[in-house]
Amino acid sequence: MLKKLKIIFISTLVVASVIAGSFYGGKEWLKSLLPEKAHFQALKQTQTSDLPYVTENIPAYRGKILAVVTNVDTMGENEKTGYEHTELARAYWVFIANGFEVDIASPRGGKPPVMIDGEDMGAYDYAFLNDSVIQNKIDNSIPLANIEPLDYEAVYFVGGKGTMFDFPDNKDVQRIAKALYQNGKVVSAVCHGPAALVNVKLDNGEMLLADKQISGFTNEEELTLIPDAEDIFPFLLEDKLIEQGAQFQAGISFLEQVSQDGKLITGQNPWSVWTMSEMVIKELGYEPKARPRTPEEFSVELLMTYEKHGLEAAKEELKKQPESYQQILLIMHAFLAFMQYEMGKGFDIISLAEDLKELVSKPKQ
Numbered sequence: 001m002l003k004k005l006k007i008i009f010i011s012t013l014v015v016a017s018v019i020a021g022s023f024y025g026g027k028e029w030l031k032s033l034l035p036e037k038a039h040f041q042a043l044k045q046t047q048t049s050d051l052p053y054v055t056e057n058i059p060a061y062r063g064k065i066l067a068v069v070t071n072v073d074t075m076g077e078n079e080k081t082g083y084e085h086t087e088l089a090r091a092y093w094v095f096i097a098n099g100f101e102v103d104i105a106s107p108r109g110g111k112p113p114v115m116i117d118g119e120d121m122g123a124y125d126y127a128f129l130n131d132s133v134i135q136n137k138i139d140n141s142i143p144l145a146n147i148e149p150l151d152y153e154a155v156y157f158v159g160g161k162g163t164m165f166d167f168p169d170n171k172d173v174q175r176i177a178k179a180l181y182q183n184g185k186v187v188s189a190v191c192h193g194p195a196a197l198v199n200v201k202l203d204n205g206e207m208l209l210a211d212k213q214i215s216g217f218t219n220e221e222e223l224t225l226i227p228d229a230e231d232i233f234p235f236l237l238e239d240k241l242i243e244q245g246a247q248f249q250a251g252i253s254f255l256e257q258v259s260q261d262g263k264l265i266t267g268q269n270p271w272s273v274w275t276m277s278e279m280v281i282k283e284l285g286y287e288p289k290a291r292p293r294t295p296e297e298f299s300v301e302l303l304m305t306y307e308k309h310g311l312e313a314a315k316e317e318l319k320k321q322p323e324s325y326q327q328i329l330l331i332m333h334a335f336l337a338f339m340q341y342e343m344g345k346g347f348d349i350i351s352l353a354e355d356l357k358e359l360v361s362k363p364k365q
Contacts, residue, residue, distance in 0.1 A: 033353045034327055040118075046126040051093075053291050054127075059099035062286065063153040067092065068173070068196065069141065071106045072162030073113035076232040082113030083160035086120050086270050087190055088138075089128035091156055094277035098289050100153070107166050107173070109143030115160060119332050120270060122294050144172035149179035154280055159191025159217070159270070164233045167196040168240075174200045181208055181263060188280050190267035191217045198240050208264075210245035215259040215268040218250045224339055252307050254336050256300050271300045295326035302352065303333055311348045315355055322359035330356065 049055060069083035088104075095102050106112045116129075128134055149155070155176055157167065167173050177200045181187045187208075189196055194216040200208040219238045222229045230236060242248050250268070251257025257268035258276045265283060267276035274297060278288040302325060306314035318325065330353040337346035 033331055033350075033357050043121065043123055044126050046123040046130065048127050048131045051124065051127055053289070054093050054097045054124075057289070058097060059286075059289070061101070062099040062284070064101045064103055064151060065095045065280075066147065066149075066152045066155045066176070067095075067102055067104050067158055068144065068155060068167075068176075069104065069106050069112045069138075069158045070160050070162030070166055071108045071110075071112050072165045075161060075165065076228075079232075080113070080115070081161040082115045083158045083162065084191065084270060085114050085116045085129070086125050087159045087193070087273050089125045090273040091158070091190075091277040091280075092128065092134070093124050094274065094281065094288070094291075095156075097291070098281045098286060100281075103142060103147075103152070104137055105142040105144050105147055107144050107170050109141055109146070111139045112141055113162065114138075119328055120296070122296055122326070124294065144170065144176065147172065147176055149176045150183060150185075152180065152185065153284055154186035154188060155180050156277075156280065157189035157193035157196040159189070159193040161192055161233075163192045163195045164235075164237065167193075168198050168234070170196075177208065178202060184263065186263050186265065186280050186283050188265040188276060189216070190273055190276055191269050192237060194241060194266050195237055198235075198244055207244045209241060212246055212264055213249050213259045213261040214241050214246040214264070215249045215251065215257050215266045215272070216241055217269060218253065220250075220253050220340075221269060224253070224336065252304070253340070254333060255303055255307070271296065293324075295324060296329055298324040299326045299329040303330070303349070306348065306352070311351070314348075314352055318352060318355055319359065322356055325356055327353055327356055 067088060069088060070081075073080065073082055075081045092102050157163070157173075173196045177187055177196060181200075182202060187197070194214060197209055197214075202208055216237050219236050222236055222238075226232060238248055238250070249257065249259040254269060254271065256272045256275060258272050258279060259266050260279055260283070263283060265276055265279050267273060274294070278291075281288045302314055302317055305317050330349055334346045334349035334353065337343075337349060
């Protein structure tokens, strides 16, 4: 999420609370729906050693996967950008937990700019930040010119708005994507990461994207967050993918959507990373290691239930194990609904957040 939207977020929910008849003082009402401060403080202390998924029962070495991030740090009128932290961290953990080594590269090498949004952060994301070995690897990302593509079993193009500027015309991005794809290896990308694929031409003269099922950040998602995106970016990603012959697969805005077309695996947004990463593992010939689902994933699944089956079905699902959900993600998605002028949807999701708060506050029987 963009940082500048937080002000609009609070203002919108204050107005929403008045309309809904639950105004306790706007901001205070909003805060009442969120976990206590201690919850976030505990999350921020998470260490790699706290995560059995990435420290125990790791398979024998299976090869290397290349993660590519952007070097672009500003866009528009000096708006900060970079790669999306959660999109790198979550995929990294899946790859490591399944026996792969991960190299991190960028067009120019060195320390790439990162976007960290506290609203989206979970235990795995903070553990990634707190791991000095990983952070040293990121700070010294490999220049793409130094990459030998066939040293890797797969490439993963990490999202972030900066990719829209330094991925599409980069010859090394094209060289790496083409080499892996033509040699039967996996090419993957998420959110804005598919910008890496828009100018990749295969040796047979066809565009890599031609007739492929692809997902990526949609026009609707882009224009919701950045109304003047068409003036800021060189193109809208969905439009460019379709222009080059892709069969664009749009899911519900801001919820999970992953597409696979043979060795090409792409996800729509940050909430698609866990599934996309495990599909990469499966396409490489391995059953993904069992992994406890995160609160973010449970919450996205709850929102999918709401979209497909309605509010009452979502409320019933919420009752089964309320401690599994992430309140702040529900609040943020209510905000997104208000931004898209879907007022009824926004109020429904707020009611889910209120139910969640009540359920987790009940004394254990």
